[in-house]
Amino acid sequence: MPRREATRFVSCSQAGAGAFLVRLPDVSVRGSIISSTDVRTECQRRLGLYVSCLSVVLDACEARGMRITQHDRLGDAAINAANATHRHNEGLHAIYTALRCAAPATNPVRLGDKGNGTPGTKAEAARRHAHLNDGHIPDIYRLGPPHVLYEWKCYTPFRPHGALGHGSSRCGGAASTTDGHSFAFGNTLEALRALVFGRVARGAPTDPPLNRRTGVGRVDAASGDYHDALEKGNLVHLLATESTGALSRGVIVLLKALAKSTKGPSGHDSTPYGDGRASPRSFFPHHLAAISSAIVRADALAIRNNAAAVSFSLSHSLIGSGV
Numbered sequence: 001m002p003r004r005e006a007t008r009f010v011s012c013s014q015a016g017a018g019a020f021l022v023r024l025p026d027v028s029v030r031g032s033i034i035s036s037t038d039v040r041t042e043c044q045r046r047l048g049l050y051v052s053c054l055s056v057v058l059d060a061c062e063a064r065g066m067r068i069t070q071h072d073r074l075g076d077a078a079i080n081a082a083n084a085t086h087r088h089n090e091g092l093h094a095i096y097t098a099l100r101c102a103a104p105a106t107n108p109v110r111l112g113d114k115g116n117g118t119p120g121t122k123a124e125a126a127r128r129h130a131h132l133n134d135g136h137i138p139d140i141y142r143l144g145p146p147h148v149l150y151e152w153k154c155y156t157p158f159r160p161h162g163a164l165g166h167g168s169s170r171c172g173g174a175a176s177t178t179d180g181h182s183f184a185f186g187n188t189l190e191a192l193r194a195l196v197f198g199r200v201a202r203g204a205p206t207d208p209p210l211n212r213r214t215g216v217g218r219v220d221a222a223s224g225d226y227h228d229a230l231e232k233g234n235l236v237h238l239l240a241t242e243s244t245g246a247l248s249r250g251v252i253v254l255l256k257a258l259a260k261s262t263k264g265p266s267g268h269d270s271t272p273y274g275d276g277r278a279s280p281r282s283f284f285p286h287h288l289a290a291i292s293s294a295i296v297r298a299d300a301l302a303i304r305n306n307a308a309a310v311s312f313s314l315s316h317s318l319i320g321s322g323v
Contacts (some may be wrong), residue, residue: 173210
């Protein structure tokens with residue numbers, strides 16, 4: 001993808017992106033002990049190096065006539081082809097743990113129940129959560145009033161294609177997903193905000209689509225996933241992250257607020273801190289590292305699984321010469 005290295009550098013410069021590196025192995029900390037292969041993959045991805053666990057199978061594919069590019073050797077193709085549900089769930093569990101550990105026993109946070117994947121259970125779960133937000137089940141919520149809803153998102157900034165943000169004459173201005181090389185979360189956050197909160201009408205109907213450089217032009221109104229919740233006066237927080245472990249300002253502000261609340265007169269902290277000498281003993285660094293580690297570890301596992309799947313295909317001649 002164009003400007004991939006600049007995108008990597010910007011994303012890996014954000015808060016949380018390197019926090020997984022300070023999470024040293026500790027038998028008393030869940031998820032802190034991982035395989036050497038995954039640690040190597042995490043570091044190679046952070047440094048923009050070719051992923052070594054893919055090199056053997058990709059070399060074999062190239063020898064059989066397949067076209068192998070940097071997109072493949074950097075692990076981006078494996079990540080983009082994998083189901084992102086595991087990465088989403090791992091990160092979601094980590095941020096939910098942080099919220100739960102700082103929440104008072106009288107008003108705990110809850111995970112949104114989205115059923116077991118079948119249409120019937122999905123419909124039933126949507127019906128049960130309709131009083132919070134009709135049409136979209138929140139990832140995490142705390143009952144009010146006002147109800148506080150959290151939407152967790154974890155997208156990769158390394159996309160081979162994306163929206164340029166030019167919009168169209170018919171629909172007006174649109175979000176961009178191709179500015180990650182210029183500023184933080186430029187490939188993800190703008191589009192996620194439009195998805196979650198919707199778009200507010202701007203400009204006259206006869207104006208051209210919004211020019212994002214000058215700020216002049218038209219944006220047509222559109223409802224987001226949480227339109228109903230906002231109409232009901234509920235509070236909605238977008239917790240946006242990237243697969244590098246980068247955490248948006250919303251996540252950092254939330255973690256700092258939780259850390260401050262644990263030190264208040266009525267606050268408490270039920271975080272199970274590690275017993276190792278190198279394990280953090282305070283709320284913010286512990287959960288920052290836990291969230292970052294959960295995200296990058298899930299991607300490392302996806303790459304390792306991709307290598308195993310390609311190896312299986314090679315062994316059974318499912319990838320042949322000239323394919």
